[in-house]
Amino acid sequence: MSNDSAQKPLLPKEQLDPIGQDFNQNSRTSSRKRRLRRSRSAPRGDYTYNDDDAKIYEPPPPPSIIPMFRDLNPNLRRVIVLLALYLTIGTLCFYLARNHISGHKTNAVIDALYFCIVTMTTVGYGDLVPSSSASRLLACAFVFSGMVLVGHLLSRAADYLVEKQEALLSRAFHLRQNFGPADILKELHTNKLRYKCYVTFLVLVVLFLVGTIFLVMYEKMPVIEAFYCVCSTVTTLGFGDKSFNSGTGRLFAVFWILTSTICLAQFFLYVAELNAESKQRELVKWVLTRRITNSDLEAADLDEDRVVE
Numbered sequence: 001m002s003n004d005s006a007q008k009p010l011l012p013k014e015q016l017d018p019i020g021q022d023f024n025q026n027s028r029t030s031s032r033k034r035r036l037r038r039s040r041s042a043p044r045g046d047y048t049y050n051d052d053d054a055k056i057y058e059p060p061p062p063p064s065i066i067p068m069f070r071d072l073n074p075n076l077r078r079v080i081v082l083l084a085l086y087l088t089i090g091t092l093c094f095y096l097a098r099n100h101i102s103g104h105k106t107n108a109v110i111d112a113l114y115f116c117i118v119t120m121t122t123v124g125y126g127d128l129v130p131s132s133s134a135s136r137l138l139a140c141a142f143v144f145s146g147m148v149l150v151g152h153l154l155s156r157a158a159d160y161l162v163e164k165q166e167a168l169l170s171r172a173f174h175l176r177q178n179f180g181p182a183d184i185l186k187e188l189h190t191n192k193l194r195y196k197c198y199v200t201f202l203v204l205v206v207l208f209l210v211g212t213i214f215l216v217m218y219e220k221m222p223v224i225e226a227f228y229c230v231c232s233t234v235t236t237l238g239f240g241d242k243s244f245n246s247g248t249g250r251l252f253a254v255f256w257i258l259t260s261t262i263c264l265a266q267f268f269l270y271v272a273e274l275n276a277e278s279k280q281r282e283l284v285k286w287v288l289t290r291r292i293t294n295s296d297l298e299a300a301d302l303d304e305d306r307v308v309e
Contacts, residue, residue, distance in 0.1 A: 079153055086149055090116035090142050100135035103128040106247035114250040120146035121261050123233055126240030153265075193274050200267040207260045208234070214256075219249050234260045 094101065094112035104127050105111050115128045119142050130136040208230055215226035221242065229242035233253075244253040300308050 079149075079156055082149055082152065086120065086145065087113065087116055090120070093138055093142070097130075097132075097135045097138055100130060100132035101128055102131040104245055106245075106250060110247055110250050110254070113254050114244070116142065117254050117257050118238070119143050120149065121257055122147070122236050123238035123257065124240070125238050125243035127243045127245065193270065193277060197267065197270045197274055200263060200270055204234075204260070204263050204267055207256070207263060211256055211260065214249070214252055215244075218246060218252075219244060230260075233257060234264055236261060 091109070091113045094115050095108055098105075098108050098112060101111075101115065111128060117123075118125060118128070119139060122143070130139045208227075211230040211233070212223065212226045215221045215229055216223055219226070221229065225242055231237075232239055232242070244250045297308055
């Protein structure tokens with residue numbers, strides 16, 4: 001009798017191994033586990049991306065003689081190379097065709113470079129004009145190639161604008177993992193772009209003043225006519241009644257026209273980017289502070305059984 005009682009456990013089998021019982025129940029119910037449904041617009045939850053997954057191998061940049069040129073953005077570097085190549089070939093071609101270009105001439109090399117800049121920026125003063133069929137065909141080729149170069153520059157600027165907005169939205173959702181909506185909105189409210197607009201506008205005003213003063217001092221123009229010439233040049237209007245006539249003035253115009261027109265285009269780019277960023281900030285604020293509505297729950301009910309699982 002005592003041996004039989006010693007062999008019997010003091011507790012029932014169900015209470016003896018509750019962990020094993022739970023494991024058996026979980027294994028039995030795992031086969032009958034309900035199928036989870038998710039919205040088609042919801043992100044996948046079965047895979048989490050790490051920072052290493054987003055890293056794509058990029059070959060090292062080719063060695064460069066100028067370290068500053070190597071550190072530039074690849075798109076900007078490409079535009080600078082194309083611009084230098086355009087100016088070099090254009091200056092050489094117009095120098096060789098200098099006898100087929102009529103107008104007020106000073107130095108052959110400076111006139112060729114000046115005519116190339118005026119053609120590329122579509123200013124077209126009219127103080128130097130092609131006078132033969134060959135020079136006119138050459139001018140047509142360079143004006144179209146200059147427009148292609150300007151279009152390429154605007155395309156790179158548009159790509160830069162889109163990438164900035166995508167990076168802004170991506171950073172907002174990345175910060176969402178560690179901070180709340182208030183911290184994200186505080187992070188997004190930066191004034192760097194606004195300061196860029198102010199600095200570019202200030203540089204543009206300085207270029208206006210420098211161009212006006214130079215025309216008054218070296219080209220002997222009245223102040224109103226000098227300011228009129230500056231405005232028609234920066235906006236690439238180029239009526240042609242007022243232009244740079246001296247050799248020093250054309251040498252100054254080579255750098256001033258290119259700098260002022262690019263600065264004006266950059267200012268307009270910053271204004272457009274600032275406008276787009278403000279709209280993007282409003283979109284981020286709406287996404288992060290929006291509450292789930294009944295319409296969202298109804299849209300998540302894919303099988304229309306009035307239950308969201």
